[in-house]
Amino acid sequence: MIKNENLKNGVIFPRGAKNDAYAKYFIGQSYLQGLVADSKIDVGVGNVTFEPSCRNNWHIHHDGYQILLVTGGEGIYQEEGQPARHLVAGDVIVTHDGVKHWHGATSNSWFSHVAITAGTPEWLEPVDDIQYQKAEEDFK
């Protein structure tokens, strides 16, 4: 059974359109609603919604950071060399400069977070099915 399908309608913030701009850095369908993109502000803010099993590639924020504010559903966050974490609404993640990581939905739930991002992302290899299944086993 798929959980939290109501996230298709957004949680507080709009779900946004299909995230075509970043699709090449994701496995599965994600949606992006920009919330802040302002030349005078050194962070960008966006609401990202992931369908079940959708996740982004491994990536690094250089000369910056990322903060995730989890708004709904169930997700996964993993830093390289660390066990995966299970995320639910209200969880907050800080990814420091230079840390390789990925995030996405669990296999049986939609997931959404607000992302506050500074610096320049470097997109790396996808999280393949074996890595993804192992990540889910870390918290089951």
Add this chain to the structure above:
Amino acid sequence: MIKNENLKNGVIFPRGAKNDAYAKYFIGQSYLQGLVADSKIDVGVGNVTFEPSCRNNWHIHHDGYQILLVTGGEGIYQEEGQPARHLVAGDVIVTHDGVKHWHGATSNSWFSHVAITAGTPEWLEPVDDIQYQKAEEDFK
């Protein structure tokens, strides 16, 4: 009738404790739950909940900015010399460096927002009852 009393229990993020640290810069009771306070990150993130009629003093963010992500209830945002704005869940406010402003709940509703703040605040005079009532009339 007071609206959105459920915000007393938090919206996604915890309501937090009474905001004693900043009480001298507020009229009325606010609550603060810190979400990110990290020496490696140049913004602070917190969830602020306002009881009805609660508002902060006029203030300025120097060498920085503030982003408000409205999570629930009904609120007010005003920049000096501008009409007040009525805020509801999903609204996003960006306050630029040096802009004098205040925010708070409407007189008949609880209100909550996540605040992302950079720089140094300068706290100024309170929003007195006459200013507050006039602000509410701006959008009624």
